[in-house]
Amino acid sequence: GENVEQHPSTLSVQEGDSAVIKCTYSDSASNYFPWYKQELGKRPQLIIDIRSNVGEKKDQRIAVTLNKTAKHFSLHITETQPEDSAVYFCAASRGEGSNYKLTFGKGTLLTVNP
C-alpha cells in the first residue's frame, strides 16, 4: 500500500521567513496530493491540493510543488505569520471514481515566532 514520509517533524521560523515542508510517497499511481492544517484541538482543514497533471499550484502565500518522477511534493509558505503556527499534514491518494482514500504523513509542527 501507499506510504507517505513527511519531513521535518518540527519546524521553527521567525515571522516573515519562509517555511518548506517536504513529503515523499511510494505509490507511483497516486494522483492527488492535499495538504491539511490542524490547529490544536481542531479539525484538519484543507489548505491546498494538487493533482498529478500539474507541477505547481499557488494560493496567495501558500504554494505546492510536485515532482512525479522523484515521487515527492512540498508545501511552501512565504511571509509566515504567527497564525500559521499549527501541525501540517501532507497526504496522497490513488483514488478513482468515488474512492479517494487518503494516506497521511505523520505531520510537521510549524511554530512561527513573532
Place this chain on the structure above:
Amino acid sequence: ETGVTQSPTHLIKTRGQQVTLRCSSQSGHNTVSWYQQALGQGPQFIFQYYREEENGRGNFPPRFSGLQFPNYSSELNVNALELDDSALYLCASSLERQAYEQYFGPGTRLTVT
C-alpha cells in the same frame, strides 16, 4: 451550507465495551470517510461509504464497522474496545464528483480505560 458535524465530542469507555460514533456530512455531500488519529500521528483511513455501501477499507479489524443512511449521515461502530482504540475519530465528507476534496468534522475523542 452546513459543515461536517460529529457526535459526541468526547466519551470514555471501558475495555471490552462497544461504542457508536455519528457523523453528519456537509450539505450535498454523499461520500463519507472515517479516519482514526492517534495522538501525535496523522489520520489513518478506516473505511469509506458511498451511496450507503462500503467503498474501500483500510487495515482495521472487522470489529470496526459502519453504516451510511439515505440522508448520507454515517455511523462508526467499534466492538470489543481495546486500550489502543483511544484516539480522535474523524469523519470527512466529499461530493461524489469531487471525491478527492475531503472536508473533516471536528472529531470525537474516544478514551478507553
